[in-house]
Amino acid sequence: MNTVVSGIRPTGQLHLGNYFGALRNFVKLQHEARCFFFIADYHALTTHDNPEQLHENVRTVLAEYIAAGMDPQTATIYVQSDVPQVTELSLLLSMHAYVGELERTASFKDKVRKNPSNVNAGLLTYPVLMAADILLHRASHVPVGKDQEQHLELTRVFARRFNNMYGVEYFPESQPYNFGSELVKIPGLDGSGKMGKSENNGIFLADSDAVIRKKVMKAVTDAGPAEPNSPMSEGVANIFTIMNVVSEPSTIEYFKEKHAACEIRYGDLKKQLAEDIIKTVAPIRERIESIRNDDAYLRDVLAEGASRARESASKTVEDVRQIMGIRRF
Ligand code: TYM
Numbered sequence: 387m388n389t390v391v392s393g394i395r396p397t398g399q400l401h402l403g404n405y406f407g408a409l410r411n412f413v414k415l416q417h418e419a420r421c422f423f424f425i426a427d428y429h430a431l432t433t434h435d436n437p438e439q440l441h442e443n444v445r446t447v448l449a450e451y452i453a454a455g456m457d458p459q460t461a462t463i464y465v466q467s468d469v470p471q472v473t474e475l476s477l478l479l480s481m482h483a484y485v486g487e488l489e490r491t492a493s494f495k496d497k498v499r500k501n502p503s504n505v506n507a508g509l510l511t512y513p514v515l516m517a518a519d520i521l522l523h524r525a526s527h528v529p530v531g532k533d534q535e536q537h538l539e540l541t542r543v544f545a546r547r548f549n550n551m552y553g554v555e556y557f558p559e560s561q562p563y564n565f566g567s568e569l570v571k572i573p574g575l576d577g578s579g580k581m582g583k584s585e586n587n588g589i590f591l592a593d594s595d596a597v598i599r600k601k602v603m604k605a606v607t608d609a610g611p612a613e614p615n616s617p618m619s620e621g622v623a624n625i626f627t628i629m630n631v632v633s634e635p636s637t638i639e640y641f642k643e644k645h646a647a648c649e650i651r652y653g654d655l656k657k658q659l660a661e662d663i664i665k666t667v668a669p670i671r672e673r674i675e676s677i678r679n680d681d682a683y684l685r686d687v688l689a690e691g692a693s694r695a696r697e698s699a700s701k702t703v704e705d706v707r708q709i710m711g712i713r714r715f
Contacts, residue, residue: 396443401588407531449678464691575605
């Protein structure tokens with residue numbers, strides 16, 4: 387592993403899915419590799435129509451990055467739009483991105499289905515801009531959740547195509563990364579699907595202990611296992627999936643045995659889950675507010691981050707221009 391790049395769209399407060407899918411990995415990797423972590427504000431524009439809110443969301447995500455343990459001295463933290471080279475690289479890469487493959491992307495099809503009246507060109511080229519984010523620093527690894535796997539596959543397709551087309555070994559094949567093993571998908575507690583901002587089922591890093599307890603106690607379960615060793619319903623399985631990232635293995639084992647023996651009390655299971663989530667979230671939450679309100683500090687972090695990111699980005703864009711034949715006389 388030599389270079390790590392990843393980003394999160396500023397759509398509001400970060401939730402457990404963002405944390406366990408991406409942020410926790412960033413924080414760990416910052417000491418092991420050259421790391422670039424950005425706030426994907428251009429990407430947020432594909433679905434965002436409230437400028438004031440967008441601006442505040444950038445502040446929120448930045449404060450939450452730092453509160454979660456990202457160290458701006460060690461890692462390069464920046465806002466995507468502060469590094470305009472990414473738009474040039476995106477344009478250059480788009481010349482070799484086929485409309486058909488972009489139209490087949492699951493995230494694009496999903497957005498078209500959910501919002502047929504706003505199928506903008508930015509949505510279609512979203513994966514090209516994302517590939518540009520990653521290839522801008524020639525990333526070897528990209529910490530993301532499971533839902534970003536297809537975008538990473540496309541990034542590798544674009545990188546390979548570029549290398550083949552120009553007969554170079556320039557772009558690496560960036561790999562998605564999660565330090566546990568597999569990429570994770572954190573489910574919601576509403577019975578099915580993933581945890582997400584637009585799903586309205588987020589448990590946020592900024593939530594108070596009381597709010598976390600309330601959200602967890604409302605989690606969907608079932609009437610209890612019908613007989614010993616019966617399979618778990620989706621709602622119950624989701625509780626265990628979140629336990630897998632926040633609880634001790636012995637705790638998980640204990641409740642699994644209780645379920646298998648038909649002795650489980652879902653109230654106890656939820657109480658345990660809530661306390662284990664609080665253990666992860668509370669120390670982060672306590673730092674968020676003071677960081678969020680420190681304008682001078684945030685400005686310094688972003689100025690330094692943008693300057694380091696631009697340095698790396700200009701080098702790549704200059705190389706790509708040369709390779710593609712955009713050359714000076
Ligand atoms: P975004 O902003 O939707 O989500 C940010 C990160 O959080 C992860 N994530 C989850 N992981 C597990 N379970 C969940 N329920 C869950 N919900 C969100 C996402 O997988 C992601 O890692 N296109 C990206 C942003 C982006 C990007 C990039 C990422 C733009 N350019 C370059 C990496 C590299 C996105 O929309 O993520």
